[in-house]
Amino acid sequence: MSRNLPSTVDSEEGLFDISTAPTTPDGSLTFSPVLKAAQLQDVFGDAASTKEQEIKGISSLDATLCSSGVGVKNICCVGAGYVGGPTAAVMAFQNPHINVTVVDRDSSRIKQWESKHPPIYEPGLHEILRIARDGSKACSFYNEPTRSESIDGMSSASSATSECESQCGEHRDEIVISARQPNLFFSTEVSKCISEADIILIAVNTPTKMRGVGAGRATDVTALEAVTREIAIHAKPGAILVEKSTVPCRTAQLIQDTLKAHRPNLTFEVLSNPEFLAAGTAVTDLLSPDRVIIGSSDTPSGRRAAAALASVYASWVPLSRIVTMNIWSSELSKLVANAMLAQRISSINSISAICEKTGADIDEVARSIGLDPRIGNKYLKAGIGFGGSCFKKDILSLVYLAQNLGLEEVADYWTKVLEINEWQRTRYVRRIISCLNGTLVGKKLAVLGYAFKKDTSDTRESPALECIKALLEDGPREIAVFDLFCDPTIIRSEIRRLLGAEVLREGGGPIEIYSDAYRACDSSHAVIIMTDCDEFRNTASSSATPRRKLQQDPRPFQHLSPTESEVLRLQSHLSTTSTPLQRFVDEPECESGCVRCGIEMEKRELKGEGAVRSTERLDWARIAYHLQKPKWVFDGRGVLDIGGMEGLGVRLEGIGRVGWSGR
Numbered sequence: 210m211s212r213n214l215p216s217t218v219d220s221e222e223g224l225f226d227i228s229t230a231p232t233t234p235d236g237s238l239t240f241s242p243v244l245k246a247a248q249l250q251d252v253f254g255d256a257a258s259t260k261e262q263e264i265k266g267i268s269s270l271d272a273t274l275c276s277s278g279v280g281v282k283n284i285c286c287v288g289a290g291y292v293g294g295p296t297a298a299v300m301a302f303q304n305p306h307i308n309v310t311v312v313d314r315d316s317s318r319i320k321q322w323e324s325k326h327p328p329i330y331e332p333g334l335h336e337i338l339r340i341a342r343d344g345s346k347a348c349s350f351y352n353e354p355t356r357s358e359s360i361d362g363m364s365s366a367s368s369a370t371s372e373c374e375s376q377c378g379e380h381r382d383e384i385v386i387s388a389r390q391p392n393l394f395f396s397t398e399v400s401k402c403i404s405e406a407d408i409i410l411i412a413v414n415t416p417t418k419m420r421g422v423g424a425g426r427a428t429d430v431t432a433l434e435a436v437t438r439e440i441a442i443h444a445k446p447g448a449i450l451v452e453k454s455t456v457p458c459r460t461a462q463l464i465q466d467t468l469k470a471h472r473p474n475l476t477f478e479v480l481s482n483p484e485f486l487a488a489g490t491a492v493t494d495l496l497s498p499d500r501v502i503i504g505s506s507d508t509p510s511g512r513r514a515a516a517a518l519a520s521v522y523a524s525w526v527p528l529s530r531i532v533t534m535n536i537w538s539s540e541l542s543k544l545v546a547n548a549m550l551a552q553r554i555s556s557i558n559s560i561s562a563i564c565e566k567t568g569a570d571i572d573e574v575a576r577s578i579g580l581d582p583r584i585g586n587k588y589l590k591a592g593i594g595f596g597g598s599c600f601k602k603d604i605l606s607l608v609y610l611a612q613n614l615g616l617e618e619v620a621d622y623w624t625k626v627l628e629i630n631e632w633q634r635t636r637y638v639r640r641i642i643s644c645l646n647g648t649l650v651g652k653k654l655a656v657l658g659y660a661f662k663k664d665t666s667d668t669r670e671s672p673a674l675e676c677i678k679a680l681l682e683d684g685p686r687e688i689a690v691f692d693l694f695c696d697p698t699i700i701r702s703e704i705r706r707l708l709g710a711e712v713l714r715e716g717g718g719p720i721e722i723y724s725d726a727y728r729a730c731d732s733s734h735a736v737i738i739m740t741d742c743d744e745f746r747n748t749a750s751s752s753a754t755p756r757r758k759l760q761q762d763p764r765p766f767q768h769l770s771p772t773e774s775e776v777l778r779l780q781s782h783l784s785t786t787s788t789p790l791q792r793f794v795d796e797p798e799c800e801s802g803c804v805r806c807g808i809e810m811e812k813r814e815l816k817g818e819g820a821v822r823s824t825e826r827l828d829w830a831r832i833a834y835h836l837q838k839p840k841w842v843f844d845g846r847g848v849l850d851i852g853g854m855e856g857l858g859v860r861l862e863g864i865g866r867v868g869w870s871g872r
């Protein structure tokens with residue numbers, strides 16, 4: 210018995226960079242993910258796991274309504290950034306019958322998306338991209354876990370007898386996955402692609418305004434306005450516009466006004482469909498979202514437009530997780546979601562200061578309050594504060610909105626969330642300097658972690674960078690920077706652009722970037738942890754630890770026509786065996802002398818030298834041995850166990866607990 214169906218994945222390493230604009234006026238320059246290649250097992254395993262959370266209380270779409278939008282054939286996504294690229298890739302992957310084209314005015318970005326070096330690395334993204342963008346070969350497998358997986362005459366063959374067959378003698382169910390044609394495209398022909406689309410996603414950047422009215426708070430909608438104008442001129446009648454970008458509440462009105470000005474005789478529907486993916490988990494978040502929010506006008510044609518968009522998501526998102534609402538609620542929800550998450554972090558960080566002075570332990574406090582389901586345990590990790598391209602700019606946008614509405618108290622409330630965040634960083638830097646006898650002159654500091662969080666090389670609004678800037682003021686001999694996921698060349702060039710070439714070692718300054726954590730820490734007076742990477746944790750053995758869950762074989766599938774996500778999980782599983790599913794077609798070769806190929810080769814070579822790579826935890830005994838006495842370690846992310854570190858003769862200062870200096 211066999212069935213045809215498209216799908217899949219395999220594993221591979223990726224890295225890469227791309228710069229985008231700072232999102233707030235004093236934010237860092239931004240370099241995108243040159244993340245490490247976390248294995249697919251994590252990504253697809255998590256994505257497949259069932260979410261227990263039920264969405265209630267908001268109107269849900271029913272199946273009938275959704276089916277009314279089945280006519281969608283072409284989607285155009287404007288903006289090939291962190292949101293546009295991955296979102297379009299997943300939409301195309303899950304909807305082989307829809308052509309999805311991502312357009313951007315930045316031709317170099319488009320070129321990278323078309324190459325084997327996408328501009329953004331997110332675990333699992335490259336594999337999805339390859340299937341949707343390049344198409345795939347046919348292949349097949351038996352619907353049961355076997356010792357030797359592939360029986361496929363078309364791709365990889367095996368004559369292995371399954372356990373089932375040898376035991377019961379019955380024939381096994383064979384599932385055939387048919388070849389897929391490419392349905393994800395990248396282009397710089399913005400107006401042409403807009404003119405062909407049934408649905409147009411707007412996923413351009415919306416940073417904080419740098420100048421003029423509202424500077425430092427208001428959202429800069431310049432890019433959004435430009436795209437809206439293009440759409441107003443070129444969109445075909447009946448096309449549906451979707452705000453994917455995070456925008457101020459009532460932006461849909463601005464879009465409608467622009468559309469009316471250019472096409473007064475036509476009516477377009479504008480939807481709000483904010484994106485909630487987080488850096489480092491974008492693919493998991495997209496494959497298995499907690500919720501998909503669709504805001505529309507409360508008219509029959511508004512609801513029809515919402516249903517059309519919902520039908521695209523319904524290919525892989527359960528209907529119970531697709532919620533519709535009025536468009537202003539949807540726009541505001543995005544800002545509020547980020548503000549509330551950030552507020553929890555500032556709340557716990559404010560309590561961490563009390564802990565440091567009283568003897569309470571912030572992790573114990575967080576754990577105990579998090580057990581109350583009314584509070585929950587997420588976003589309660591104290592540290593040096595939140596970074597990233599969104600939290601700060603979105604809170605600033607909320608503050609500006611409140612101010613414009615004459616709600617000063619509301620604006621003050623949310624401003625405090627940002628103030629606490631900065632205060633937390635300042636406190637950390639002061640504590641470091643104070644422990645080092647009030648002077649950094651002549652001292653070497655090792656900074657572990659440069660990105661804004663673990664598992665990403667995105668450095669936008671990175672707290673590490675802000676701390677480094679503050680530490681520089683005190684004139685250290687050396688600041689040795691190491692990050693697991695950011696390429697040293699990229700960190701160097703970002704620091705050069707942001708702080709000036711003279712702060713780098715090559716320019717006669719104190720900052721040096723290392724690709725090896727041990728060399729960075731060697732002979733340091735202090736090690737300073739800036740990101741919550743699992744690799745920085747101390748364990749009893751300090752030896753290599755498997756940080757990724759092994760993906761279970763998902764077979765047998767309930768039915769013989771598995772979904773794209775199911776085949777993806779199977780391919781992820783098989784990629785660790787000797788018989789991977791052979792679905793990929795060859796990627797386009799790069800021109801000779803490709804810089805990215807060179808970086809990858811260098812990374813592969815480094816792996817062989819024993820430098821700290823992504824699957825290994827740091828050997829803290831080794832680091833401690835080579836530290837200058839009195840061997841200070843500052844744990845800005847709560848990743849170290851105090852007992853273990855003190856046993857190594859280290860003086861540990863962590864956030865939210867009494868450190869060595871407080872005893």
Ligand SMILES: NC(=O)c1ccc[n+]([C@@H]2O[C@H](COP(=O)([O-])OP(=O)(O)OC[C@H]3O[C@@H](n4cnc5c(N)ncnc54)[C@H](O)[C@@H]3O)[C@@H](O)[C@H]2O)c1
Pocket residue numbers: 229230287288289290291292293312313314315318399412413414415432433435436453454455456484485486487488598599
């Ligand atoms: N980065 C995230 O994790 C994240 C998550 C959720 C929501 N968001 C929101 O999504 C939006 C996009 O964020 P991002 O991080 O992808 O930004 P980005 O800077 O990475 O990408 C935006 C892209 O839009 C392109 N662009 C700008 N103006 C254009 C125009 N007129 N025509 C064609 N292309 C144009 C830029 O060249 C750029 O490639 C923002 O509103 C952001 O707040 C971001």
Ligand SMILES: O=c1ccn([C@@H]2O[C@H](COP(=O)(O)OP(=O)(O)O[C@H]3O[C@H](CO)[C@@H](O)[C@H](O)[C@H]3O)[C@@H](O)[C@H]2O)c(=O)[nH]1
Pocket residue numbers: 455484485486487488489547550554587588589590591592593594595596597598599600661662663741
């Ligand atoms: O308990 C915590 C959780 C996070 N952080 C920090 O908070 C920042 C943001 O982390 P995270 O939310 O994981 O990453 P982002 O990529 O910024 O994602 C946020 O911002 C996106 C852009 O709007 C939204 O789509 C996501 O839902 C939202 O989580 C990072 O610096 C983290 O280190 C903490 O300090 N403590």
